[in-house]
Amino acid sequence: xxxxxxxxxxxxxxxxxxxxxxxxxxxxxxxxxxxxxxxxxxxxxxxxxxxxxxxxxxxxxxxxxxxxxxxxxxxxxxxxxxxxxxxxxxxxxxxxxxxx
Numbered sequence: 363x364x365x366x367x368x369x370x371x372x373x374x375x376x377x378x379x380x381x382x383x384x385x386x387x388x389x390x391x392x393x394x395x396x397x398x399x400x401x402x403x404x405x406x407x408x409x410x411x412x413x414x415x416x417x418x419x420x421x422x423x424x425x426x427x428x429x430x431x432x433x434x435x436x437x438x439x440x441x442x443x444x445x446x447x448x449x450x451x452x453x454x455x456x457x458x459x460x461x462x
Contacts, residue, residue, distance in 0.1 A: 364451055364452050364453070365384070365385055365451040365452075365453065366384060366385045366386050366444040366445075366447075366448045366451045367385075367386055369382040369383050369387070370382055371383050371385070371388055371398065371408065372400055373388065373395045373396075373397065373398055373399055374395070374396045374397045374399045375394060375395055375396060376394050376395070376396055380399045385415070385444055385451070386441065386444055389412075389415075389436070389437055389441065389444075390437060390441065392437075415443065415444070416436055416439075416440060418443060419436070419439040419440040419442065419443035419444075420432055420436065
């Protein structure tokens with residue numbers, strides 16, 4: 363299972379229906395999602411992961427002004443980042459595995 367491409371994040375779509383999405387899908391279609399569909403402590407952990415991915419993909423941002431103006435750059439930067447590091451987001455199998 364690869365966290366970048368396999369659906370595992372429970373979300374509520376704009377239509378109000380719950381489904382699971384991958385990291386790639388979450389960032390690519392964030393404007394179509396209403397919320398994460400998880401318990402509060404899980405939401406904190408997921409938001410921390412999403413913020414870390416965003417900051418790593420943007421290599422910063424360097425300061426508050428850069429953070430305020432980076433919205434349009436997030437989706438393409440995160441896609442490049444997740445594509446580059448996809449092997450490191452693998453949970454099982456030989457080779458690199460996520461946080462192991």
